[in-house]
Amino acid sequence: MSQVLAAAPRRLLVVDPCQECELLLPRLQASGWAVQSCGLAEANHANCDVGLIRLHLQHLTRPESLKELISQSGTEWIAVLNAEALMQPDIGNFVGEWFFDYHTLPFDLDRVGIALGRAFGMARLRGNINPSGGDSQGHELLGSSRSICDLRRLLAKLAPTDAPVLIRGESGTGKELVAHTLHQLSRRTEGAFVVVNCGAIPEHLIQSELFGHEKGSFTGAHQRKLGRIELADGGTLFLDEIGDLPLELQANLLRFLQEMQIERVGSHRPFSVNVRVLAATHIDLEEAVRRGRFREDLYYRLNVLQVQTTPLRERVADIGCLAEYFAQRYAVEIGRRPRNFSEDARQAMFEHTWPGNVRELANRVRRGMVLAEGKQIEAVDLGLAKELPSLLQARTLDDYICRAEQQALRDVLARHSGNMTRAAQTLGVSRPTLYRLLHKHQLF
Ligand SMILES: Nc1ncnc2c1ncn2[C@@H]1O[C@H](COP(=O)(O)OP(=O)(O)OP(=O)(O)O)[C@@H](O)[C@H]1O
Ligand SMILES: [Mg+2]
Structure with missing residues (x-):
């Protein structure tokens, strides 16, 4: 008994327990589980390492709440039901899709113990499935690589100013x-964030899209229309693919940036707007300026502050966290049980x-989330066929050594999901050496 008390508590949540379950709870407690039981409605707020659900018919007729609980909890669940129910194809498929394992009644403490132990091990392997900092809208920049950390710091500095950012x-x-x-971190966050994709709007409409028009100003202008710049008043205007803006519109945009005033098409009364661009x-863009496709004066006006995003191949440390975030997000969207990635898929x-x-x-x-048939997402589900081993392309001994070093870094980062301390320990180098190597191979 003292051994049991000394072990780390493993938190088990039992949802909608039946009488038979209730009898089992003290015995599970005695074998080291910190047990909590509740109804399905309260289960979303409970913290647990592993979950056990006594599956009743009403769960299966309206499975949405159950799916939501399983998707959101980030842990493994075991269904408890009787063998006849499991034989029904609908129920069998549902259990196979959504649960880590099942237990058929009557209760057998040994069998339940084994299933719970495996579920606990798997839950621990899955680790922190909900990467910190990600909101459900996907509007947060995730990642822990140096370039993402630098980017976050830069954005925090640029956000409070009203100067344009390219x-x-x-x-x-x-x-x-x-x-x-930038909009969310700025003082304008209560105002609108208006996106204009300059490449996607037909050329003849873009003037009135941006600046608006008065009723009757051209054929088809049946009523006054507010332009996107006006809609962004008090907020932020994001001009996406600015390089696609026709030259004529570039002149109008420049005037607006200089004067912070606009005129609707068909009106000659300019008015002021307060917009960050x-x-x-x-x-x-420099090449476009050289070729005369982009106005130099507009280029300088927009390019007051600059932010450069880094390609994913140059920050591999972020891949694991982003992949887990998307797996969690799409599991909810697609309506499948969250899956983690096999070692092959990570590699x-x-x-x-x-x-x-x-x-x-x-x-x-x-x-991968849609195609995965097993418990995990495999490389083939991601459409990532194995490439030729890069060693075959090496020529000199230095080439071989360099490629082997790069491979070792990729392997170890994959194995430890970008955890630098553990990666350095595995390779038997210090953290500064690991960073130097990652920098050398442009992996960070
Ligand atoms: N660091 C990140 N953390 C979380 N999600 C990200 C991150 N970077 C990009 N994304 C997501 O990747 C997708 C593509 O990002 P986004 O549309 O901002 O790219 P883009 O550079 O504007 O691409 P394009 O030039 O093709 O328009 C979006 O769903 C976005 O939310
Ligand atoms: Mg874009």
Whole structure:
């Protein structure tokens, strides 16, 4: 008994227990489980390491609350039901999809103990499934790599000013998320965040989209329309793909930026607006200026402050946390039980070069979540076929050594989900050496 008391408490939540379950609870307590029981309605607020649910018919006729509990809890669940119920295909499929394991009645303490022990081990392996800092809207910049930490610090500095910010970076690296973060951190957060995708609006409509129009100002203008700039009054205007803005509109935008005044199409009465402008592009704006496709004066006006987003391949330490975040998010959206990633899948994610960056990662995880048939998401579910081992492409001994070093770093980061202290311990190097190596191989 003293051994049991000395062990770390393992918290077990028993939901909707029947009389037979109630009898079992003291015996589970005696074998080291800190047991709490409640009804399904209260279960969302309880903290537990593992869950046990006495599955009743009403759970299965209206399974939404149960699915929500399982998805949100971030732990493993065991269904308790009788063998006949389990034989029914609907119930069997439901249990197979949503539960880590099941226990058929009558209760057998040994069998339950084994199932709970396995579920507990798996729950611990899954670790912190809900990465800190992520909100359910996905509007928070996640990651712990140095470039993301630097980016967060920079955004905190830039947010309070009203100066324009030009956000640059490859597609899918989070430029829009950066713009949204700047808005949220600014004094304008109560105001609107208005997005204009300059490449997506037909050229003949963009003037009235941005500046609005008066009734009757052109054929089809049946009523007054407020432009996006006016809608952003008191808030932030995000001009996405600014490089696609037609030259003629660039002149109008420049005037607005200089004077902070606009005129609706068909009106000659300018009025003032209070808007902060953020702009993003993935093209080389300097080159566009050289080729005469982008006004130099507008370029300087927008480029007062600059933010550069980093490609995902240069911050592999963020892959694990982002993948887990998307797995959790899409499990809820798709309505499947949350799954973690197999060792192979993690390895494949660390080896992939992510040309589509975070958006590609999100899409692959979503696909993996839909396709996964087993308990875990496998590399094949993510569509990440094994590439040729890079060692085959090495030529000189230095090449071999360099590639082996890089492989070791990728392996160990994958194994420890980017935990630098444990990665350094595994490799037998100090943390500063690990950072130096990661920097050398551009993995951080
Ligand atoms: N650090 C991050 N943490 C969480 N989610 C992220 C992060 N970076 C990007 N994302 C997500 O990845 C997706 C793509 O990001 P976003 O649309 O901001 O990229 P973008 O740079 O604007 O791409 P594009 O140039 O193609 O428009 C979004 O769903 C966004 O929420
Ligand atoms: Mg974008």
